[in-house]
Amino acid sequence: MNKIEPTILKGTRDFLPQEMMRRNAVMEIIRKAFEQFGYSPIETPIICPAETILGKYGEEGDRLTYSFKDRGGRLIALPYDLTVPFARFVAANYQDLPMPFKRYQIQRVWRAEKPQKGRLREFYQCDIDIIGSKSLICEAEIAKIIVSVFERLRIPNITIKVNSRRLMNAILQSFGIDQNDSLAVIRIIDKIAKIGKEAVISELRKMGIDNAEKIIATLTPEGTNKSTLEKISKYDIAELKEFLSYCTDLGVPEKNIQIDPTLARGLDYYTGLTFEVISEDADFGSICAGGRYDNLCGLFSDKDFSGVGVAFGFERIMLLLEQLKITGNGKAPSQVIVTIFDENSVKDALQTYSKLIEANIATEIYFEPDKLSKQFKFADKKQIPFVLIQGPEEREKQEITIKRLQNGKQKTIPVNQLVSYLSNYYEAQ
Amino acid sequence: MNKIEPTILKGTRDFLPQEMMRRNAVMEIIRKAFEQFGYSPIETPIICPAETILGKYGEEGDRLTYSFKDRGGRLIALPYDLTVPFARFVAANYQDLPMPFKRYQIQRVWRAEKPQKGRLREFYQCDIDIIGSKSLICEAEIAKIIVSVFERLRIPNITIKVNSRRLMNAILQSFGIDQNDSLAVIRIIDKIAKIGKEAVISELRKMGIDNAEKIIATLTPEGTNKSTLEKISKYDIAELKEFLSYCTDLGVPEKNIQIDPTLARGLDYYTGLTFEVISEDADFGSICAGGRYDNLCGLFSDKDFSGVGVAFGFERIMLLLEQLKITGNGKAPSQVIVTIFDENSVKDALQTYSKLIEANIATEIYFEPDKLSKQFKFADKKQIPFVLIQGPEEREKQEITIKRLQNGKQKTIPVNQLVSYLSNYYEAQ
Numbered sequence: 001m002n003k004i005e006p007t008i009l010k011g012t013r014d015f016l017p018q019e020m021m022r023r024n025a026v027m028e029i030i031r032k033a034f035e036q037f038g039y040s041p042i043e044t045p046i047i048c049p050a051e052t053i054l055g056k057y058g059e060e061g062d063r064l065t066y067s068f069k070d071r072g073g074r075l076i077a078l079p080y081d082l083t084v085p086f087a088r089f090v091a092a093n094y095q096d097l098p099m100p101f102k103r104y105q106i107q108r109v110w111r112a113e114k115p116q117k118g119r120l121r122e123f124y125q126c127d128i129d130i131i132g133s134k135s136l137i138c139e140a141e142i143a144k145i146i147v148s149v150f151e152r153l154r155i156p157n158i159t160i161k162v163n164s165r166r167l168m169n170a171i172l173q174s175f176g177i178d179q180n181d182s183l184a185v186i187r188i189i190d191k192i193a194k195i196g197k198e199a200v201i202s203e204l205r206k207m208g209i210d211n212a213e214k215i216i217a218t219l220t221p222e223g224t225n226k227s228t229l230e231k232i233s234k235y236d237i238a239e240l241k242e243f244l245s246y247c248t249d250l251g252v253p254e255k256n257i258q259i260d261p262t263l264a265r266g267l268d269y270y271t272g273l274t275f276e277v278i279s280e281d282a283d284f285g286s287i288c289a290g291g292r293y294d295n296l297c298g299l300f301s302d303k304d305f306s307g308v309g310v311a312f313g314f315e316r317i318m319l320l321l322e323q324l325k326i327t328g329n330g331k332a333p334s335q336v337i338v339t340i341f342d343e344n345s346v347k348d349a350l351q352t353y354s355k356l357i358e359a360n361i362a363t364e365i366y367f368e369p370d371k372l373s374k375q376f377k378f379a380d381k382k383q384i385p386f387v388l389i390q391g392p393e394e395r396e397k398q399e400i401t402i403k404r405l406q407n408g409k410q411k412t413i414p415v416n417q418l419v420s421y422l423s424n425y426y427e428a429q
Numbered sequence: 430m431n432k433i434e435p436t437i438l439k440g441t442r443d444f445l446p447q448e449m450m451r452r453n454a455v456m457e458i459i460r461k462a463f464e465q466f467g468y469s470p471i472e473t474p475i476i477c478p479a480e481t482i483l484g485k486y487g488e489e490g491d492r493l494t495y496s497f498k499d500r501g502g503r504l505i506a507l508p509y510d511l512t513v514p515f516a517r518f519v520a521a522n523y524q525d526l527p528m529p530f531k532r533y534q535i536q537r538v539w540r541a542e543k544p545q546k547g548r549l550r551e552f553y554q555c556d557i558d559i560i561g562s563k564s565l566i567c568e569a570e571i572a573k574i575i576v577s578v579f580e581r582l583r584i585p586n587i588t589i590k591v592n593s594r595r596l597m598n599a600i601l602q603s604f605g606i607d608q609n610d611s612l613a614v615i616r617i618i619d620k621i622a623k624i625g626k627e628a629v630i631s632e633l634r635k636m637g638i639d640n641a642e643k644i645i646a647t648l649t650p651e652g653t654n655k656s657t658l659e660k661i662s663k664y665d666i667a668e669l670k671e672f673l674s675y676c677t678d679l680g681v682p683e684k685n686i687q688i689d690p691t692l693a694r695g696l697d698y699y700t701g702l703t704f705e706v707i708s709e710d711a712d713f714g715s716i717c718a719g720g721r722y723d724n725l726c727g728l729f730s731d732k733d734f735s736g737v738g739v740a741f742g743f744e745r746i747m748l749l750l751e752q753l754k755i756t757g758n759g760k761a762p763s764q765v766i767v768t769i770f771d772e773n774s775v776k777d778a779l780q781t782y783s784k785l786i787e788a789n790i791a792t793e794i795y796f797e798p799d800k801l802s803k804q805f806k807f808a809d810k811k812q813i814p815f816v817l818i819q820g821p822e823e824r825e826k827q828e829i830t831i832k833r834l835q836n837g838k839q840k841t842i843p844v845n846q847l848v849s850y851l852s853n854y855y856e857a858q
Contacts, residue, residue, distance in 0.1 A: 003728070003729060003730065003731065004480050004481060004517075004728055004729050005478075005480075005481075005729075006481065006517045006518075006520035006521040006729040006730060007478055007481070007521070008473075008474050008477065008478070008481075008521070009474065009476055009477065009478060009503070009505070012474035012475075012476060012477075013474065014471070014472070014473055014474070014518055014521065014522060015471055015472040015473075016471060016522060016525060016526070017469035017470060017471060017532065020469070020470040020471055020472055021469070021470065023472075024470060035762035035791060036762075036786060036789070036790075036791045036792070037786065037791075037792070037793060038762060038763035038766075038791065038792065038793025038811075038813075039762065040446035040449070040450070040762060041446060041449040041450065041453065042443070042444055042445060042446060042449055043443070043444040043449055043452075044437075044443055044444075045437050045438065045441035045442065045443070045551055046441075046475065046537060046539075046551060047438055047441060047495065047507075047539065047550070047551055048437065048438065048441075049434075049436055049437070049438060051433050051434075052433060052434075052435065052436070052437075066476065066499065068497030068498070068499075068505075069497070070495065070497075070541065071541060074438070076438070076497075078476075088433075088435045089435075089443055091435035092435040092436070092437070092443065093443060093445060096445060097445070098807055098810040098811045099807075100796055102793065103446065108475060110475075110476065112499060112500055121476070122474055122475060122476055130796070133796040133797065135796040135797040137775070137779065137794065137796045137797065138796055140779070141794070141796075144783065144786070148786070246775075246779060249775070249776050249779035249780055249783070250779050250780075250782065250783045251780075251783040251787070299432070299433055300432060300433050300434070300435040301432065301435060302432065333464035333465075333467060333468065333469060334467035337467075346566070346675075346678070347678050350566070350569070350675060350678035350679050351678055351679075351680075353679065354573070354678070354679045354680040357465060357466065357573070357577070358680070360465070361465075362464060362465045362466075362467065363465070363466070363467065364466060364467025364531065365566065365570070367529055367559070367562040367564040367566045367567055367570075368562060368564040368566065378527055378528075381527040382467075382527045384467075
């Protein structure tokens with residue numbers, strides 16, 4: 001029979017134990033942070049009616065969404081992000097939710113992109129959102145959580161870029177750009193970090209915007225947040241000012257926040273403040289992003305709720321941790337392995353194994369009698385600290401040998417002292 | 430604009446915080462059990478090349494697999510279970526794995542079935558598998574873990590039904606059933622628990638098997654494991670006997686194991702012992718099932734590894750826990766909520782919030798000044814035990830009031846004692 005290639009799709013990944021344990025540890029840190037700020041977990045389906053996903057991310061978003069017909073002819077889509085499914089979730093369940101509702105959600109999402117560094121087709125996002133409050137305290141809380149998450153992950157030098165969609169629209173309008181064109185213009189400006197000022201100006205000119213240079217100059221004042229706000233003070237900057245003041249009250253360090261009037265975020269659904277978090281140490285895009293969306297739930301319900309939130313890009317965070325060599329430990333779950341000396345040792349080995357498991361000691365057994373050297377090598381590969389050996393002599397004396405692989409030291413003790421010996425060791429740790 | 434219905438597909442589900450927290454708690458118990466026995470976590474992709482999924486579950490399995498073409502014309506499939514993706518994973522990664530390799534995997538899988546009680550289209554499985562050892566100690570360990578998991582979940586009265594594919598084939602052969610027909614016959618016998626002996630006999634007769642009654646009589650001897658084995662002792666029952674002896678050594682209670690010569694498990698890939706766990710208290714099918722598969726990795730690789738494992742049906746376990754009223758607590762993550770008395774209280778409230786978060790106390794803030802009664806109601810809905818209030822009087826005296834919602838008691842203390850007051854409370858818990 002022909003072998004099937006054991007391949008996976010480009011942009012998707014297999015996670016081996018070492019990496020998986022590192023990922024789980026990082027996810028746990030993020031989850032703990034979210035819960036400490038009072039966010040509750042929810043989960044939404046992966047296979048979704050296509051109309052609940054498509055048409056909310058602009059043309060490019062639709063193009064990048066995985067969608068297909070099921071056998072019944074129903075059009076299905078896989079989530080492109082977790083924000084739109086959350087808006088749908090709120091519209092369906094708001095009567096059972098405490099409002100304002102704060103949720104976190106950690107799931108995979110999909111994008112039919114060309115895979116590259118920091119860009120996968122299947123990846124995890126870790127989202128927090130607050131729905132049902134228009135208070136700018138929400139935005140400040142989000143900034144506080146962002147700082148807290150990256151602090152807990154020991155990732156230094158992060159900057160939260162902040163902008164206001166309303167402000168950007170007002171600036172564009174003051175330069176004579178029609179409201180109908182502004183989304184297209186914003187999408188071009190969004191590329192400024194990627195392709196540079198010059199290229200953006202030339203693209204805008206191609207659209208027939210002659211004063212492109214002036215627009216970009218206004219949008220890129222540079223300097224401190226204070227001086228930036230001063231330079232654009234003829235526009236309505238009350239929103240940004242209020243946000244900054246709440247951030248100060250919450251103890252968000254000023255150095256972590258940067259007002260950036262060019263920040264656009266390509267997505268169509270943002271209406272208020274937008275966020276993008278970058279790291280000085282990352283050679284790829286943002287590691288966290290989001291903003292306020294006033295009308296997203298309204299797509300699904302007569303009841304409208306304003307929402308605000310961000311998605312932490314889990315895969316990019318893992319990449320960054322690796323680059324920063326903050327990788328953590330991916331150690332074997334087991335602390336003890338029971339070897340099987342020979343055919344006659346099977347029964348005793350099984351009973352020892354059973355006893356240790358019942359004493360809540362993470363243990364495994366080597367599944368068949370084999371050369372001890374091979375069993376040691378196996379234990380070593382799995383980094384299991386304690387190896388138990390019971391040969392014929394030890395069996396006769398009702399003893400067992402405990403070998404520490406790390407330093408090769410070993411000790412022979414009566415079998416009936418084994419559990420207390422190992423338990424004491426754990427308590428001492 | 431027309432509203433989009435906030436619907437989800439039949440057989441998929443939204444999980445609200447209460448249920449999500451219950452699910453997380455149960456998953457954590459299962460995960461801990463797996464890890465205690467030395468199983469390591471892995472994860473495999475959700476969008477897969479179709480050829481790595483299809484063709485391994487028989488015709489019905491293929492029919493129930495979600496598959497579709499992506500925009501590049503590549504045929505994609507979503508996992509039908511976690512065993513076949515694991516076999517593919519081993520073929521791709523065996524050089525980096527310690528052999529024998531024990532992994533656990535908790536992920537969603539999909540089946541395009543007609544949804545009904547205990548049967549969803551999108552659901553979680555919790556799998557353990559051992560690959561790279563033919564020792565029957567593996568099977569006994571699996572039985573031990575099954576008992577341990579259900580014990581930890583406090584689910585009583587479970588039975589592990591066990592059979593041997595080899596034995597079943599030998600019995601069928603002795604009744605003159607051709608090896609080529611045996612898979613079709615096994616699939617019919619597999620329905621015995623669902624449709625009853627009579628119906629199975631009549632279906633077999635339709636296939637032209639005249640001695641169907643005798644076959645079924647041989648396969649359903651009833652009685653204890655010992656008497657069952659005696660009745661079929663003219664066949665090769667060494668495998669089952671060895672398995673039972675290891676189970677005894679591992680302390681698996683005899684009452685939890687039942688040799689059942691009719692147990693077939695519809696899936697094509699099993700070659701050795703098969704398992705199916707049923708609960709006396711469940712009015713739906715099995716809650717855990719699996720078996721040994723000798724040739725599954727061989728589909729993907731020249732290197733062949735025998736494997737054995739089971740999948741715990743997470744959704745059915747949740748259903749059963751609910752029926753048994755073992756639901757656990759789904760409490761709010763927050764312990765404290767900071768209310769905002771009026772516009773003038775915002776700054777102090779934000780600072781209090783920030784201080785508590787920094788002291789690692791799970792806290793949230795109400796996002797805007799509002800009637801206290803409304804803020805209390807919100808706290809109550811979220812079951813947050815401590816509510817903090819600071820009105821103008823308290824603010825002036827640098828005090829703050831702590832109200833316990835459970836009993837309505839309240840206490841006013843100096844603001845600078847708040848953190849130590851709440852921390853002491855937690856330590857005392």
